[in-house]
Structure formats: C-alpha cells, structure tokens
Amino acid sequence: MNPVNLKQLAQELNLSVSTVSRALSDSYEISAATKAKVQQLARELGYEPNPYASSLRRQKSKTIGVVIPEVANNFFSLAINGIEEVARENDYHVLIYLTHDDAQQEATIVQHFASGRVDGILASVAGETQDFTHFSKLQERHIPMVFFDRVCEEFATAKITTDDYQSGYQATQHLLEAGCRHIAHLLISDHLSIGQKRLQGHLDALRAHGLTPDPALLLRGTSNKDYNQTLIQELLQRNPAIDGIFASVETLAMSSYLACRHLGRRIPEDVKIISFSNLEIADLLDPPLTTIAQPAYEMGREAARILFKSILKNRPILPAQSQELKSNLIKRKSTATL
Amino acid sequence: MNPVNLKQLAQELNLSVSTVSRALSDSYEISAATKAKVQQLARELGYEPNPYASSLRRQKSKTIGVVIPEVANNFFSLAINGIEEVARENDYHVLIYLTHDDAQQEATIVQHFASGRVDGILASVAGETQDFTHFSKLQERHIPMVFFDRVCEEFATAKITTDDYQSGYQATQHLLEAGCRHIAHLLISDHLSIGQKRLQGHLDALRAHGLTPDPALLLRGTSNKDYNQTLIQELLQRNPAIDGIFASVETLAMSSYLACRHLGRRIPEDVKIISFSNLEIADLLDPPLTTIAQPAYEMGREAARILFKSILKNRPILPAQSQELKSNLIKRKSTATL
C-alpha cells in the first residue's frame, strides 16, 4: 500500500488538489459539506501530508536540532526530556546529534544545518571546542540558536545556564564549614566556561575564608574514568593533607569515591566529597555524597521555549533573554544512623 | 545571507543547474575541470543541499525515527548513543520521540510516520500499550521497523532483546544460593513481555529449587517512586520473612533500598537485593547491589544495524534477524572490607 497523497484524495472526490488541501487545513473558504467529505476520506485512507513537500514549499521544517556532547549522562537525558516536551507542545520534531565532545564532529554537524534542515538549534558545546566559526556562520544565516549549560560566551544569543559561579562558591563554603582546609578541585576541561566559573567560585570562597588556593590541589581529569581514578589516588598520596574534594562533574566524584576507598580514606571522616551531579541514586550512597543538582529538565524546557518564541514569531533571539537558573545543593546525612 | 542553492551556483558559473547538480554528486559525465570549479565555489559559498527538496525527489528521508518511553534513564540513554552512532556511520539523521509510557501518545507518534518522514523506525513500546494497530498500519506501508528491549511479540519483524528469561532465572538462583528463601519480586507493568519473561524465569528458578512461589510476594510497582517505596515497606512489614528482593527495574531497586533502610532491615544481612540496572554508580553502593546490566549500547547498535541493512538494501526485515543479547550479572563485594 502506497502512501496516500492529495492527488489521490482529489481524484476520488472529483475535486481539485487545492480544494482538498484547503479543506484539510480547515480553510474558511471551503464549504462545511466538502470539508466534511474530504476530512472523512482522509481519515479513512489514513492520509498523512508529506512533511518534506510541505517544508519545501513553506520554507519551514517544523524541526529543531539538538547538539549535545553525549546522552549517556543524567544531565543531558533530563534536558532532552524537557526539550522534547516543549517541542511536542509546539508540534515540532527533534533531531538529535551527539558530538562526543569532539570539536571536529561538532563543526561538521553544525555546518550541515545551513541546509535548512532545522528551524532552530539548541546546543551545549563540546569540551574541546575553541573555534566557533561554524556557529557564527549559522548566525549569519539567521538561524535561531540557544545555548544551554555549556555555552559559548562570545555569542550574541540567549544562553541558559545555572549559577555556576555561585554554586562553586557555595560548594566550597560547605566544605569549609564542615572543617575542610585542604580542598582538591577536580575539573574536566580547561576550555569550558562552566568549569572555569565553578573553579572561580571555588577559589574566591577559599580566599574569602582566608585561605590561599594551592595550585597543586587542582586536577584536570581526562575522558578515561579508570585513569582519572589513578590520577586522583596519586593526588591524594602526594597531598595527604587533603580533607575535601570538590568534583566539578559527576564522573569525577565517582572516581574520587573509589579512589578514597581504595586508599582506605574514610568518607566523610577523612575526606569529604561534594559534586555537581544529577544522579537520583546519590540518595542511596552511604557515606553520603553532597551534590549540586542542576535543574536539567527546566534548562531544557527554558532553552526550547526561548527558541520557539523566536521561531514562531520570526524574531531574533536577544542575549537579554538569557537566564541563569538556580542549582540545588543537596546535603544528605548518613543513613547508617537510621 | 540566504541559503545558497543550485541555481545560484549555476548562475555564478554560467552553467546549467543540472550540470552543477551532477558535478556535486561527482557524476562520471562531467569533466574534471568543471567538477573542480563547481565544487570549489560550493565550498566557498558554504553550499548545503536542501535535504527536503532532495527527500521529495528521491523519496528517501535519510532519517530514522526512534520511539522510546523516556530518556531519563540510563538504559535508553545508552541505547540512543548506539543508535546515533550507527546512524551517523550511514549518514542518517535521528528523530527522537518520547511516549512517556502512554499508549495514546505512542499511537499518535507512530501514526504520523505514515507520512514518509522517516525511512525506518526503532521502537521500544510503551508499558501500557496493548493495541498495536498503529504499528501494523506502518507494516502495511512497508516501513521497516525494529523493536528493541520492550518488543511486541506479535509482529513479524526483527526484535532485539536480552535474555530476560534466563537472567531472571539466574538472578533468582543467585539469591537462592546466597541463602534467601522468601524472595519478593517487584515488577512494573503486567503487559510488558520483558517483565513477564523475567518473572517466568524467577518462578521457574524457585520451583527448580523446590520452592513454591508465593503470590503474596509479588508486587506491581507504579510510576510514583515514593509511593513504590511505601508499597515495598508495607510488603516487607506484611511478610517479615522476606530475605531477598528481585527488582525487575532499576527504580524499584532504589525504592527497595530506601525501604529497607527505613525499616532498619540490613542489606545484605537481612535482605539481599538484586536488580536489572545499568547504573555505573552501582559500583559505589555499599552495601553492594548485585545488578543485571543489559548491553544497552550494543542493543541500540544492533537494532540500528538491522534497520539500515533493510533500508539501504531495500529488503524487508525478517523475524529471523532477531537477536537475544546476553546481559551481564555483576556481583559486587562490600567495599567496607577494603
């Protein structure tokens, strides 16, 4: 059975293609009688308009592109949920592209969007990305885009972030108040603004408490989990005084956890750990892990909302539409005391 | 700056549109000289062919649709990673649709695919879905589809699953060998074949060990986490003899964990828990959680591969292409002993 098209409906009903088209779009210039006839037959035959013909004609794809590093990660999963939901509300479709944190792949993907495949873009940039010309080319083509979480600062468009500086500050303050004096800071990429902001908050908090940041306690992780654990163990051994760890991303918190156990460092008695993380299962960890949860779902929704406001009203996105959402510091007590 | 099209390239070069088109597709009937000229200009102007015009003409969308319940869940995240990767290898695009486990939404989404928006479909059906007519209509239209994980048995197409029966059996055996005699089985939906298979494996394992399954120890969870915890606590209180819990899905394992702690049941001394789960962080849990990890990434890849084999060679998908992948039972020791 072939897909049904307007022509077939028209023939069947002895009407012209355009009449059928208008009847289906419920145009005011069609009589109620023919509308009913047309719509009924369409339903019977299971007519579905060809979206590509329609896109070609209207120069609208009813599709947005989402470009993210990866999806095997609670943060981006939740964000996608939010995005898909808002897209559906607006009767839009969602194309997903994963960069695997590779700048080259990101460039290839983004460049392709110049084809008109999507009406707008939501992006969280790859860790290594330094050169943003692929994005700026799209801006020249007036394709609306919104960055979320991992944004590039130098773009005049909306960016949805969390209060990375503040929560970096808070997290450190939390460790300091718990008595830590030698806090290691673990981050992933040097190039990501979120990492830098969190680090800045961390350093400022230290200074505000009269401590001098020790560069030796700063560790850049890699993309290899096991190797990260080794690096952290070495860090702990080189600096036995370390009594707190601030992990900028979830995976580094996990590696820290394992590193401490491996070295027999008790958590939280010897070393306290705090981390950015959206894992619900953190509730189960004992010793407890204090986490800073980002409102991932809300970020996805908010970014999508701004994008659609632009797409549907055909207006440019202003940097002023940017938002900084509040993250949520979650302290947990050891459940052993229950 | 408007998107560049063939016509503009042709004008600029004093060539016809068709020549330019052929030059760009590297046709053998175009001289090397003009090919070079055309391709260079295309690169300079950042020409990207309009995918919708192309789709319309070739009757191929170069797009697949992925229909899943949700993505905020490690299993589906990993699966998407696999799918996206294979799609990219085949130069295809990936549209994501979430059903939120709602049969009605699933039907709406799937029905829309009759439009030709996608060349093929990968689906994991919604928990409540009982009526599969929306899928069968697509099959009449000869749109290739592959089910993975949550499959519908009654379809003559490929299905990628894990060895649910076997691992259900194994999981139970594991608890029995650890000394459990009163094992609660927690499942989500009555309608999903994976849940039924796991349960069947569970029951058969019990019987094989000379035990009679007790219906009172069977619990159907809801979509509400907190309520599930309450249900589990009540179950544990009604049946103080329970010394093992087999959670069919991750979220029920988490609720069980919390329920036990809340009631002061020690894990694993009083109650042992085993669960299907893909959470890497399970490594950190202490007391340890024995998990059955599904090869989610591989399932995504395998499902996508079969789909593309059909799409690219234009051949129907045979049920014989189905695969049952092996899941992985991961035992962990308490790290407190380190």
Added chain:
DNA sequence: CTGTTAGCGCGTTCAG
C-alpha cells in the same frame, strides 16, 4: 466557494 497555475530545490530523464 472552487479550479488553474506556478513554484519551493533537487535529481533524472531525454536531447544534443
């Protein structure tokens, strides 16, 4: 209220 006509941008005949 309905039909005719003309393209959206591309790929593929058919001519030369």
Added chain:
DNA sequence: CTGAACGCGCTAACAG
C-alpha cells in the same frame, strides 16, 4: 560532456 524540461507533493496567488 552539457543543457532543457519535467515532476516529487504541497501551498499560495490569482481567477472565476
């Protein structure tokens, strides 16, 4: 080797 012409399926301007 290149160009002209057609049509994929749909929408919209223009007639009547």
